Amino acid sequence: MNYLMTKVEMPLIPVIAELEKNGYLIDCGFFTSLRDYLEPEQADILAKIQEIAGLEFNPNSSKQIAKLLYEALSLPIPKKTEKGSPSTDEESLTLLSNENQVVHKILQYKKIAKLLSTYCKFPLEVDYDLRLRPKYNQIGTVTGRLTATNKIQTLPKEDGYGIRNGFIAPPGFKIVAADFDQQELFVLASVSGDQAMLEAISSGVDLHGLVAKKIFDLDCEPNEVKRLHTKKRNQIKAIQFGIIYGRSAQSLAKELSLTVEEAEGLVKAYFKSFPKVEAFIENSHIFAKRNGYIVDVFGRSRVLPDAQRTGRSEFGLLNASLREAQNFPIQAAASTVTKLAMIQCHNHIRESHPQIKMILSLHDELQFEVPDEEVEHFAAELPALMTDLGVESFGFKIPFKVTVTSGQSWGSLAAHQQPSLESAK
DNA sequence: TACTTCGGCCAC
DNA sequence: AAACGTGGCCGAAGTA
Numbered sequence: 001m002n003y004l005m006t007k008v009e010m011p012l013i014p015v016i017a018e019l020e021k022n023g024y025l026i027d028c029g030f031f032t033s034l035r036d037y038l039e040p041e042q043a044d045i046l047a048k049i050q051e052i053a054g055l056e057f058n059p060n061s062s063k064q065i066a067k068l069l070y071e072a073l074s075l076p077i078p079k080k081t082e083k084g085s086p087s088t089d090e091e092s093l094t095l096l097s098n099e100n101q102v103v104h105k106i107l108q109y110k111k112i113a114k115l116l117s118t119y120c121k122f123p124l125e126v127d128y129d130l131r132l133r134p135k136y137n138q139i140g141t142v143t144g145r146l147t148a149t150n151k152i153q154t155l156p157k158e159d160g161y162g163i164r165n166g167f168i169a170p171p172g173f174k175i176v177a178a179d180f181d182q183q184e185l186f187v188l189a190s191v192s193g194d195q196a197m198l199e200a201i202s203s204g205v206d207l208h209g210l211v212a213k214k215i216f217d218l219d220c221e222p223n224e225v226k227r228l229h230t231k232k233r234n235q236i237k238a239i240q241f242g243i244i245y246g247r248s249a250q251s252l253a254k255e256l257s258l259t260v261e262e263a264e265g266l267v268k269a270y271f272k273s274f275p276k277v278e279a280f281i282e283n284s285h286i287f288a289k290r291n292g293y294i295v296d297v298f299g300r301s302r303v304l305p306d307a308q309r310t311g312r313s314e315f316g317l318l319n320a321s322l323r324e325a326q327n328f329p330i331q332a333a334a335s336t337v338t339k340l341a342m343i344q345c346h347n348h349i350r351e352s353h354p355q356i357k358m359i360l361s362l363h364d365e366l367q368f369e370v371p372d373e374e375v376e377h378f379a380a381e382l383p384a385l386m387t388d389l390g391v392e393s394f395g396f397k398i399p400f401k402v403t404v405t406s407g408q409s410w411g412s413l414a415a416h417q418q419p420s421l422e423s424a425k
Numbered sequence: 426t427a428c429t430t431c432g433g434c435c436a437c
Numbered sequence: 438a439a440a441c442g443t444g445g446c447c448g449a450a451g452t453a
Contacts (some may be wrong), residue, residue, distance in 0.1 A: 061449055062432050080438065081432060089433060114434065117447055141443055145437085154436040154445065184437090245441040252441095319440075327442040331437095335443095363437045363443090429452075437443080 004299055008339050009138065015346040015358070016136045016146075022357040022369070023131030024152065027409070028123040030166040035120040038161075042112045045105055052102045059109045062088045068102070075099050118151060119163045125150060132167075136361070142302050143328060144335035145363055153362055155410070164411030169369050174406050175359075176370045177413050178382045180338070181401040182207055183364040184244050187334045190396045191297050192280035196273060202398050212236040215269045239270050243277065244330050246323030281326050288325035296332040297394045337400065338364060341386035348385055353378060367410070379404045379416045 050057050053068050065088040069075045078092040090107065097103045126132050132150055140147030147153070156163050169175045180186070185207060189197040200210050209225030212218060212233045218225060225233045235256050242252050253263035271278035288294045288307035295301040306314070306321040342361055345368075349356045353370075356378060360367035366386070370378050383402040405413035 058449080060447090063449075082438085083431070084438080085432080087432080110433085114447080118435075140445095143443060145443060147444055149445075151435075151445070151447095154434085156435060159435090242441070245443095247441045248439095250440060254440095316440080323440095323442065331443065365437085427453080429450100431448105431450085433447085435445085435447100 002299055004336070008298070008336055008343075011343045012138065012339050015342050016138060018346060019136060019358055019361060020133060022359050023127065023129075023133035024359045024367075025168050025170055025369070026122045026126050026130055026132050027166045027168045028126065028130060031120050031122050034161055034163075034166075035116060038112050038116050038120065042109065042116060045109045045112070049102060049105045049109060052105075059106050060113060065106060069096065069100075073100055073102075075103075115156075115159060115161065115163070119156065119159070122150075122166065141335075143331040144300050144339070145331065146335075146361060152360065162411045165409045167410035169408055173369050173371055174375050174408060175367055175410060175413060176375060176379055176382070176404065176406045176416075177360075177365060177367045177410075178386055179403045179405075180334075180341075180364040180386070181403055183337065183400065184330050184334050185240060186398070186400055187330050187337065188244065188277060188280075190398065191329055191333060192274075192276045193395065194274045194276035194280070196275075197277060198398055204401075208233050208237045208240065211240070211270070211273070214273055215266070235266060236270075239266055242267075243270075243281065244327060246281075246326040280329075284325045284329060285322045288322060294325045294328050296329040296336075298333060298336045300332045300336065302328050302332070333394075334364065337389065337391070337396075338366075340389045340391070342366060344385045344389065345382070348381070370406075375406055379406060 046059065049059055053072075057068065058064050063085075066086045069088065070077055070086045075096050077086040078095045079087045081087050090110070093103050093107050093110075097107060122132055132152070134148040134150040134152040137147045155167070167175075182201075185197075186201060188194075189201050200207060200214075203210065203222075205222040206226060210222035212225050212229060212235070213220070213222050215236065216229070216232050218229055218232070220228050235258075238252055238256055241247070249263040249267055250260050252258070252267070253260045256263065258266075284294060285307075288304050292305050292308045293301050293303045294307075302324070304321045304325055306317040307325055309318045309321075338361065342358070345366060346358060349358065349368075353374060355371045356374065357369040358366065359369050368378070382404050386402045387400045389396075389400075404416040406416050407413040
């Protein structure tokens with residue numbers, strides 16, 4: 001039997017069962033108060049929009065918005081949807097927001113509508129004990145990641161109202177969260193075997209800052225790049241994420257307000273610094289073209305029949321496949337790393353901390369509900385539990401890094417006091 | 426009423 | 438026309 005089946009997926013089943021049994025405690029009062037605050041706001045904004053557009057106008061309808069903006073008001077169409085209709089998404093509306101006051105109001109309305117329709121209904125979805133119990137799907141993605149119901153994986157971070165504050169620990173308990181730092185970049189460095197990137201990561205400094213310093217030849221410390229050269233650091237950040245996603249120079253250029261040539265130059269400089277990253281990407285493309293599938297270091301595979309297309313008219317399909325081939329070995333291996341960490345945490349809790357509950361798994365993060373008196377101890381144990389995974393033979397020669405935070409709610413997690421790096425060694 | 430498609434938007 | 442990978446889920450509108 002192969003590794004993934006015997007050491008990952010099968011042992012994970014009882015962990016997921018626990019996760020589903022535990023659920024996440026909800027502060028229902030928080031959400032009903034927020035709803036009661038937002039509903040009149042929404043009604044006010046709707047009234048103002050309807051003054052301009054007519055009484056039966058519904059800003060929840062993209063069709064009606066398009067009709068109003070592009071027909072009645074004859075505003076220019078910034079972009080179209082996949083099917084060719086004039087787009088009314090946030091990006092388009094923001095571009096038009098100076099043209100007409102109603103656009104601004106529609107944007108405000110959409111923000112509130114999203115919160116009310118999607119993120120204020122948890123009180124209706126909790127069980128008798130006020131716990132939300134998402135269902136995890138172990139085979140919900142092609143890459144090995146978990147999927148989950150109840151929007152537990154898509155709670156907004158910067159919504160202005162602190163939605164995450166409504167996800168709480170009971171009295172006498174704290175939420176303890178553990179995140180892998182830059183998990184996918186660690187994976188990329190490891191599976192590509194790029195010595196420069198591995199060293200950059202091992203150094204423990206801000207990775208985007210360090211790479212920006214290297215590529216732009218900055219003369220400050222890597223950890224100061226974020227403050228002193230924010231823009232340059234953001235460019236590197238976009239490039240590094242772009243590599244994980246197979247992003248084109250063209251779309252990088254658009255996001256960073258650069259010319260395509262400038263973006264291409266940056267990517268070139270990046271690859272010059274990390275040659276094995278470039279080779280790894282090329283090899284992923286070549287493998288997928290040759291074989292019609294791709295496989296990661298743990299043996300997880302994905303069929304990619306479109307990678308073998310050759311026709312001119314199939315170029316789009318081919319390229320989409322090659323991006324998938326490029327992303328898969330990174331995202332898939334990262335998902336296995338998280339699953340291994342889940343299994344270790346679960347086993348350790350079962351043996352030593354019967355009061356602790358695992359309550360969330362979110363791609364590169366795990367959360368636990370921990371009795372106050374055990375928080376210190378468990379927080380200190382977590383990094384080793386999640387990083388000593390026995391995966392050296394799969395190419396992971398440098399340890400992953402984990403950051404632990406804790407707090408009364410998901411929205412108020414704060415850095416946990418950690419032992420210094422020196423004493424950890 | 427039930428289901429599907431579309432446009433849109435939230436996360437990692 | 439766009440050109441960024443993996444998803445869930447919302448309301449509107451159309452269809453069975």
